[in-house]
Amino acid sequence: MIQNKNIALFIPCYVDQFYPNVAIATLELLEKLGCQVSYPIGQTCCGQPMANTGYERDTVGTTKHFVEIFGDYDYIVAPSGSCVLHIKDHAPAIAGMEKEQESLHNKIFELTEFLTDVLKVENLKGSFPHKVGYHASCHGQRGLRLGSSSERNEPFFSKAKQLLDQIEGLEWVELTRTDECCGFGGTFAVTEEALSVQMGKDRLQDHLTHGVEILTGGDMSCIMHLEGIAKRNQQTLKFMHIAEILNQAIS
Amino acid sequence: MSHPAKASEFLQDAAKAKWHDETLWFVRDKRDTISKTIPEWEELRELASQIKDNVLANLYEYLVQFEEKATANGIQVHWAKDAEEHNQIVLSILQKHQCKAIVKSKSILTEECHLNPFLENSGVEVVDTDLGERIVQFLNQPPSHIVLPAIHLKKRDISELFHEKLHTEKGNEDPAYLTHAARLHLREKFLGAKVAITGVNFGVAETGEFVVCTNEGNADMGVHLADVHIACMGIEKIIPRRKDLGVFLRLLARSATGQPITNYNSHFRSPAQGKEIHIVLVDNGRTDQLAREKFKNSLKCIRCGACMNTCPIYRRSGGYSYGSVVPGPIGSILSPGLDLKKHSSLPFASTLCGSCTDVCPVKINIHEQLYEWRQEITKAQGTNAKSISMKIANGIFAVPFAYKITGAMMRGALKILPDSITYSGLNTWGKQRDLPETPKETFKDWYKKNRS
Numbered sequence: 001m002i003q004n005k006n007i008a009l010f011i012p013c014y015v016d017q018f019y020p021n022v023a024i025a026t027l028e029l030l031e032k033l034g035c036q037v038s039y040p041i042g043q044t045c046c047g048q049p050m051a052n053t054g055y056e057r058d059t060v061g062t063t064k065h066f067v068e069i070f071g072d073y074d075y076i077v078a079p080s081g082s083c084v085l086h087i088k089d090h091a092p093a094i095a096g097m098e099k100e101q102e103s104l105h106n107k108i109f110e111l112t113e114f115l116t117d118v119l120k121v122e123n124l125k126g127s128f129p130h131k132v133g134y135h136a137s138c139h140g141q142r143g144l145r146l147g148s149s150s151e152r153n154e155p156f157f158s159k160a161k162q163l164l165d166q167i168e169g170l171e172w173v174e175l176t177r178t179d180e181c182c183g184f185g186g187t188f189a190v191t192e193e194a195l196s197v198q199m200g201k202d203r204l205q206d207h208l209t210h211g212v213e214i215l216t217g218g219d220m221s222c223i224m225h226l227e228g229i230a231k232r233n234q235q236t237l238k239f240m241h242i243a244e245i246l247n248q249a250i251s
Numbered sequence: 252m253s254h255p256a257k258a259s260e261f262l263q264d265a266a267k268a269k270w271h272d273e274t275l276w277f278v279r280d281k282r283d284t285i286s287k288t289i290p291e292w293e294e295l296r297e298l299a300s301q302i303k304d305n306v307l308a309n310l311y312e313y314l315v316q317f318e319e320k321a322t323a324n325g326i327q328v329h330w331a332k333d334a335e336e337h338n339q340i341v342l343s344i345l346q347k348h349q350c351k352a353i354v355k356s357k358s359i360l361t362e363e364c365h366l367n368p369f370l371e372n373s374g375v376e377v378v379d380t381d382l383g384e385r386i387v388q389f390l391n392q393p394p395s396h397i398v399l400p401a402i403h404l405k406k407r408d409i410s411e412l413f414h415e416k417l418h419t420e421k422g423n424e425d426p427a428y429l430t431h432a433a434r435l436h437l438r439e440k441f442l443g444a445k446v447a448i449t450g451v452n453f454g455v456a457e458t459g460e461f462v463v464c465t466n467e468g469n470a471d472m473g474v475h476l477a478d479v480h481i482a483c484m485g486i487e488k489i490i491p492r493r494k495d496l497g498v499f500l501r502l503l504a505r506s507a508t509g510q511p512i513t514n515y516n517s518h519f520r521s522p523a524q525g526k527e528i529h530i531v532l533v534d535n536g537r538t539d540q541l542a543r544e545k546f547k548n549s550l551k552c553i554r555c556g557a558c559m560n561t562c563p564i565y566r567r568s569g570g571y572s573y574g575s576v577v578p579g580p581i582g583s584i585l586s587p588g589l590d591l592k593k594h595s596s597l598p599f600a601s602t603l604c605g606s607c608t609d610v611c612p613v614k615i616n617i618h619e620q621l622y623e624w625r626q627e628i629t630k631a632q633g634t635n636a637k638s639i640s641m642k643i644a645n646g647i648f649a650v651p652f653a654y655k656i657t658g659a660m661m662r663g664a665l666k667i668l669p670d671s672i673t674y675s676g677l678n679t680w681g682k683q684r685d686l687p688e689t690p691k692e693t694f695k696d697w698y699k700k701n702r703s
Binding site: 011015016017018019020021023024027038039041051052053054055056057090138139141142143149150151152153154177179180181183184185186187188189190191192193194195196197198199200202224225227228229231232 | 254255258259262268272276283286287289290292293561563564567568599600601602603604605606608609610622625626627628629630679680682683684685686687688689690692693694695696697698699702703
């Protein structure tokens, strides 16, 4: 029973700083679904920006800290595919903590996969009468396999769609390029600024062309980038994390 | 110039950049459609990947077997440890036959070895016979894509070029008309060449034969008219058995262009009477790459170009932005092995989106290798002020409550990145994007007030 499990909320540092509402929505959503959730107050950045920039070896400290903070929980849930992928794939091995790390990798989940695979949510009761476009973040999509990849010959699936389809009135909008990168890419967003912005503009256009009203996704980093471009260009699209949509719909 | 600078230049012409993106996306889309008509597509990729793993694990044995069989078939086998040796071997064969004009079908290896300028400096006329390659050769440019060498040019560019070089009608942009003109021009060159050079797609160890794939039949046209055929082959192009071709030929054309099969898959086994076949087996850094555990499987590449067509960076920055013979994602994991300093910005020319890995017909983990090259590049820079500042940043993140400086995270990262990719300065986020509004309290503060 999930009620007896200790679930830790892992909130990426930039979500804590810039998007507290996404973290609150994640917490409230899990609570509504019957989970005992706590937020280990000592948590810090997972180290991904450094590792992706070529300094994985210098993230031993953050990784060790992460294992110490989260190691004792039954589950760790984060509203971010990217940070979860980092912990699973790129956090360096810490000598003497191999067992704890391995166990951690098996109990850390991105929010939508926790809902579909662990809680097995099948019957959300709620309404959200809007046309929603889903931005599949690459780390969630191809890293954690939260959805079928357009490059591969495999049956369609999408954990996000599985959840959003349960909400009354919500219209899932099909895009032309279903899982193309938005161009955020961490430090890429600044080191390759011109490309990053062009990629973002192209993603936005795909959503706008198909009449999307609200662009959602599982990673605020992509959304921060896309929303930043849309605002600068006075585009009327709205942006919400999937946790915010689900939490608002079922309240 | 580094990748970001060149990419930014490419994007200046917004209409052309959009066209480039859409043209290559069209090819990727064709590839998606046709690959999905093969129910066992993913098994084929797995099989191809495993065959190539086997080849890389036993490369020495397969190469020796290939040499024995090929020699027994009457092919003359040469070994070249680097580009220079390769070029010398080719030149010595040409000199032996007093050949001053050759035709050449598409070969990325000869681009890698810079064979054309080498031969031209030695007084040999080189004519690339693949249409796209001939076009870029007229312009004195390298190919911008390994399968579609002139994909960066539009019909109008070709029309103007052919008007100048082949005296076609001014302003006539009809592809059939232009292709016909190129055909007439190339026919003359085919007829005049005593030696034809080709690349090699697959060398079969079991039989000593090799296979050359072209859509235009230009390799065959050159080889059959010439007295001497020189085939230039990277040592990683070996496959164990002829029947393995059934796996690779199905994957190659579908991945490359979305065709069910390449138009001409020609097998060369032994020379016709009175003719010669030479094969030059080239290392040029391949055994070094094979010795790099994390990067060796980049040698599985069959040069289909699918990773370029799918790459959101390549599509929007063009082949020349990479400044390497093989551009795009695969080029960005091959090139640093050849010259780490020169190509240090390439592994960062990626969002690590992983599309290249999922599209690759031999399942090379391209985006993971890009990540690994980043680690190597920062190591090669040594411990200096930059990496020390990252350690300080790491210290900040490791201390609870002290990491509240997300802005400093970006600034910290910028300080330690290779200079070649930080051309754009510190305050780049806000140039074309709004920053998120700073909320009145962090989640941490909210949580303390409301839950604990």
